Structure formats: C-alpha cells, structure tokens
Amino acid sequence: MIRRDRRAARGKTSVTGALRRRRGTPVWLSLLWRVGLVLALIGIALAGHWFDRGGLRDNIDGHISFADVLYFTMITITTVGYGDIVPVTEQARLFDTFVVTPIRLFVWLIFLGTAYDFLLRRVWDGWRMRMIQQRLRGHTIVTGFGTSGSEAVAELIRRGADPATIVVIDERAAAVELAERLGVNVLQGDASRNATLDAVQVARAKAVIVSAGRDDTSILIVLTARGLAPGVPLSVVIRSEDNEPLARQAGATTVINPASFAGLLLAGSTHGEHLADYIADLAAHVGRVALHERDVTPAEVGQPLSALNTGLGVRLHRRGAAIGFWEAGARRLETGDRIVEIVPTERLP
Incomplete structure (x- = not known):
C-alpha cells in the first residue's frame, strides 16, 4: 500500500547536483598530463643549455654554474630574460631561437589552457548547462538508473536516440556516474520533488520513464510528474500487481510489470516454441x-x-x-x- 504523502513532493528542492554531461578526460588526469608536459619541455631546454653552457656568458661573475643554467632556463622560458646571462655563440643563439622560443610558447599556451579549463571553463560549462537546461525540449526523462532504467536508456540509444536528448535522474551518486558514461545528461536528486522535475523541464519532455525500484516511490514520481506535465506520456515499472491500478490512477500512461511480462512469455512458450521468440522479436531493436x-x-x-x-x-x-x-x-x-x-x-x- 502506498503510504507516502504526495505533499512531500511539494517541498523545497532536493537536487544535490547540477544538470551535467560527462567530460572526456578526468580532471586529475588532465592536470597531471599538463604538469608532466611542462616539466618535460623545461627539461629539454635545461639539458640543451647545460650541454652548451660554453655558449653562455654571465655578465656578473663570468662563471656559468648549474644554478646559473637553471636560472637562465627558467627566466628564458617564462620571460625574455634580464640580460645578466646571455647566449654569445651562434650555436647557443640558434638553440634559443628554434628550441627555447617554441618551448616558451607551448608552456604559455599550456598555462593559459589550464587556467581556462579549470577556472573559466567551469564558469562557461555552468552557463552552458543552464542554457541546455532552458532549451531542453522533446527529450526523454528516465527516473531511476537501476536494472530497468539502465536497460531503457541503452535501448533508446540503440534505437538511434541522441544521448544528449536523454536525461537520467537518480539519488545515488554511483548510478549517476554510470549513466554519465553513456553521454546522457544526468541530475542527482529526488525525482519525486517538484524542483527536480522542473530542473529538467518535464513539461517540455517527449516522455518520462519511471523506474525507481520501489512501487511507492515510482507512483509518487508519477503523481508529481503528472501534476507538472499533464500531457506528457508517463511509463512506469510496477512490481506488484496490486499497485498497477494505483499507478494508472496516479496518471501513468503505461504500466509495465516485469514479473507479469516474464510470466506471459513463459506461459506462452508452452503453447508454441515460436511464440515467445516472436514477442521478443517485436520488442527488441535488433528484431x-x-x-x-x-x-x-x-x-x-x-x-x-x-x-x-x-x-x-x-x-x-x-x-x-x-x-x-x-x-x-x-x-x-x-x-x-x-x-x-x-x-x-x-x-x-
């Protein structure tokens, strides 16, 4: 029996994350790769200067030590130098021209790219996702990324749906991370709350698939979604036959009972070996x-x-x-x- 009060859906927001889509490379790996590349480029310049230190002149004491070479390398890469240590031979000047100068440019590009990626890009991505959220239209919302929900998303993609037109809502961080790997939009939060469904523009959705794992939660989500989107088709997974009429009363367009459907296939197979095969053929994208x-x-x-x-x-x-x-x-x-x-x-x- 459904014991949860629908008024719980009218509470304040319980969205624990922003609407987002998976990035191609983890943040820590991208940062580590950039730091490694900068150190490698500096190492190349340092090695070249050290092996050709005879082509450098120290205008202060006339002696070139390893500390002088390290100082000259870092100053040359980060600036144009101060003139206290200068290349005096043609070979040293050519090395600075064709090796150190490109390294300087690459290092600065990496620094600027990192600043963009970890500072400006976060602001940009936040603004971009807000724009995507505002422009969501004709999308499919899947609430609950368990067994049924994940299979539904996978089947939608197999049928040609663009992952960018699918939004997955789940309270579990692990489930949200799994869904994000498919390239779909994800939102960690309680789908039975008005604020959560409003955040994914449920009123402008093409369809809503409800598979929360518990019948009471699924029916509560249907009630909330139907109140916000009276004309959107709602499909819900109900595991108890007793709760199927409640789901329809709540506003579900389609009620699916996995156990009952499996029972129909099993019973049908006893009346003909090809009956279940044909039903599966109808249901599967590859049929x-x-x-x-x-x-x-x-x-x-x-x-x-x-x-x-x-x-x-x-x-x-x-x-x-x-x-x-x-x-x-x-x-x-x-x-x-x-x-x-x-x-x-x-x-x-």
Whole structure:
C-alpha cells in the first residue's frame, strides 16, 4: 500500500547536483598530463643549455654554474630574460631561437589552457548547462538508473536516440556516474520533488520513464510528474500487481510489470516454441519486425485497418478505447485514430 504523502513532493528542492554531461578526460588526469608536459619541455631546454653552457656568458661573475643554467632556463622560458646571462655563440643563439622560443610558447599556451579549463571553463560549462537546461525540449526523462532504467536508456540509444536528448535522474551518486558514461545528461536528486522535475523541464519532455525500484516511490514520481506535465506520456515499472491500478490512477500512461511480462512469455512458450521468440522479436531493436504507433493519415480515413500499406494493423485507439483488428470499429478508420501496426524494422522512421 502506498503510504507516502504526495505533499512531500511539494517541498523545497532536493537536487544535490547540477544538470551535467560527462567530460572526456578526468580532471586529475588532465592536470597531471599538463604538469608532466611542462616539466618535460623545461627539461629539454635545461639539458640543451647545460650541454652548451660554453655558449653562455654571465655578465656578473663570468662563471656559468648549474644554478646559473637553471636560472637562465627558467627566466628564458617564462620571460625574455634580464640580460645578466646571455647566449654569445651562434650555436647557443640558434638553440634559443628554434628550441627555447617554441618551448616558451607551448608552456604559455599550456598555462593559459589550464587556467581556462579549470577556472573559466567551469564558469562557461555552468552557463552552458543552464542554457541546455532552458532549451531542453522533446527529450526523454528516465527516473531511476537501476536494472530497468539502465536497460531503457541503452535501448533508446540503440534505437538511434541522441544521448544528449536523454536525461537520467537518480539519488545515488554511483548510478549517476554510470549513466554519465553513456553521454546522457544526468541530475542527482529526488525525482519525486517538484524542483527536480522542473530542473529538467518535464513539461517540455517527449516522455518520462519511471523506474525507481520501489512501487511507492515510482507512483509518487508519477503523481508529481503528472501534476507538472499533464500531457506528457508517463511509463512506469510496477512490481506488484496490486499497485498497477494505483499507478494508472496516479496518471501513468503505461504500466509495465516485469514479473507479469516474464510470466506471459513463459506461459506462452508452452503453447508454441515460436511464440515467445516472436514477442521478443517485436520488442527488441535488433528484431526483424517492430511495433509502430502513429496517427492515421488523411488518405487512410474511411479505409479498414486491414488495408494499411505501411504495415500490419493490429489495433487502433479511438477516443480512449482500444479496438482490435477483428472488431467492427476497425472496418473504417476515422480522423484522430491512433494506429498500432507491425512493420519490418528497416521501415521504422
């Protein structure tokens, strides 16, 4: 029985992170790589100056020590030098021209790039993600990145969905990190809260998939999402058959019970070895056939469902009622009908 009060969804924000997308390289690895590159470049300049120290002249005491070479190298790389130590031979000057000068430029570029990456880029990324958040439209929101949620995201990507059009919400940091590796947008927070769903623009979403792992939590998320987005399709995973009517009452468009569906496949397999195989073929992206749902076209109005030339019509939905292909209502298609048909996978739009 659902015991949680829907009013809990009206509380203050419980978003524990910003909407983000995975970066290509970890921050620590990028920083370590840059420090190593700078040290390597300095080492090349230092070695060249040391082995050709005879081409340098110290205008202070006339003696070139290792400390003088280290000082000259660092000053030359970071500035243009102070004139206290100067190259006097042609070989030393050519080394400074064609080796040290490019090294100086590379080191400065690395410093500027690091400042941008770790300071300016953070500000830029924050602004950019806020812009992405504001412009989210026609995206798919997946609340809960457990077994069902992760499979749903993977299947969406296999079906050609751009990961940038998918938003995953989960309270667990580990789950959010796993989702981020797929390139999708992620938000760590409680999806049953208004503020969390508002942050991912649920009202402008294409669809919402709810798979929180617990029926009470999933139904609470459905209640919250339906209140914020009355017209968005909501699909929810419910594990107890007793809670399926509650999920529908909460506003779920589609209620899926994994245990019941598995039971249907198992029972169907006892009446024919190919039944379960065909159902799996329909459901999988890699199958030969697929179910496709669409609106009736003006050219099809007045024709029977069986006359479709795009696929095999199996059902239509008219004013909230489901009509099978064998029923009288399927003998004449009407404007506003929603058709469910079986089509070859290669014909999918």
